[in-house]
Amino acid sequence: MSSMFPVKVQGAEVRKRGKTLVGPVDLELQGEGVSIVIGPNGSGKTSLLKMLHGIVRLREGSVTWSCPREEAQHCQGFVFQTPVMLRRTVLENLTYPLRLLKVPRAEARDQAAQWATRIGLGDAAERQATVLSGGERQKLALARALIRQPELLFLDEPCASLDGRAIREIEDILQAVAQDGTRIIMSTHDMGQARRLANEVIFMLHGKVHEFSPAEVFFSKAATPQARAFLNGDIVE
Numbered sequence: 269m270s271s272m273f274p275v276k277v278q279g280a281e282v283r284k285r286g287k288t289l290v291g292p293v294d295l296e297l298q299g300e301g302v303s304i305v306i307g308p309n310g311s312g313k314t315s316l317l318k319m320l321h322g323i324v325r326l327r328e329g330s331v332t333w334s335c336p337r338e339e340a341q342h343c344q345g346f347v348f349q350t351p352v353m354l355r356r357t358v359l360e361n362l363t364y365p366l367r368l369l370k371v372p373r374a375e376a377r378d379q380a381a382q383w384a385t386r387i388g389l390g391d392a393a394e395r396q397a398t399v400l401s402g403g404e405r406q407k408l409a410l411a412r413a414l415i416r417q418p419e420l421l422f423l424d425e426p427c428a429s430l431d432g433r434a435i436r437e438i439e440d441i442l443q444a445v446a447q448d449g450t451r452i453i454m455s456t457h458d459m460g461q462a463r464r465l466a467n468e469v470i471f472m473l474h475g476k477v478h479e480f481s482p483a484e485v486f487f488s489k490a491a492t493p494q495a496r497a498f499l500n501g502d503i504v505e
C-alpha cells in the first residue's frame with residue numbers, strides 16, 4: 269500500500285475560459301491495482317488524469333493525497349498520448365530522468381540499457397529517439413516514466429493508433445509493473461484493453477464521474493443506461 273493513498277477528490281472542477289472541462293468530481297481512490305478511465309470523446313478523461321496529477325489548476329474543490337502534495341507528485345509519472353522525446357538517443361532519453369535524480373552516470377547507463385532491452389530497443393539504444401516508430405516511441409515514453417520507479421503512473425491513451433504487437437508489449441509491461449505494486453491510472457478508448465487491464469473502472473460522461481465500480485461489476489452489470497450503451501458500442505451523448 270502506497271503512502272500517498274487514499275487520494276480524496278472533493279468537488280474538484282477545472283474550467284477554461286468559462287467552460288467546465290471536468291467536474292465537479294468526488295472520488296476516493298485506494299492504493300492498489302489498475303484504474304481504467306473510459307468514456308466518450310471529450311468526456312473529460314484527459315482532464316481528470318491531469319487534475320489528479322496536479323498539472324491543471326482547480327477552479328473549485330480539492331485533490332488531497334495522504335502525504336504532502338509535492339511528495340505525492342514526486343512519486344508519480346505521467347505518460348502523455350503523444351510523448352515528446354529528447355532529440356537524443358534512446359539510451360540518453362532513458363538516462364536523463366535518472367541523472368535528474370542524481371543517480372551516478374554508470375548506474376544510470378546500466379539501468380537505461382536494461383530498460384532498452386526490456387522494451388525491445390536494445391539494438392536501437394544508440395538510435396535517435398526522434399526517428400523511432402509510433403510504437404517504439406510510446407514504449408520508450410513508458411520506460412522513461414517507469415525507470416524512476418514511480419509509485420503511481422498515469423497514462424493517457426498510451427496505445428492510441430498503435431498496432432497489435434506494440435499494444436501487447438505495452439500491456440505486458442503494465443501488467444508486470446502493476447503486479448510489482450505500481451499503481452496505474454490510465455485512460456483508453458479500447459474496450460478490449462479496458463477489460464484486460466482494469467481492476468476498477470471510472471466511466472466519464474460530460475466531465476463527470478458517471479460510474480465508478482470494480483471492473484467485474486462494471487463489465488457484467490453496469491449501473492446506468494449510459495454506461496451500458498457505451499459498452500454496447502452505441503453512441504452516447
Ligand SMILES: Nc1ncnc2c1ncn2[C@@H]1O[C@H](COP(=O)(O)OP(=O)(O)OP(=O)(O)O)[C@@H](O)[C@H]1O
Pocket residue numbers: 284287288289290307308309310311312313314315316
Ligand atoms: N485547453 C482546452 N481549452 C478549452 N477546452 C478544452 C481544452 N482541453 C480540453 N477541452 C475540452 O474539454 C472537454 C474535455 O476534454 P478531455 O480532453 O479531458 O476529454 P477526453 O475524454 O480525454 O477526450 P478524448 O477522448 O477526445 O481524448 C472537451 O470538451 C474538450 O474539447
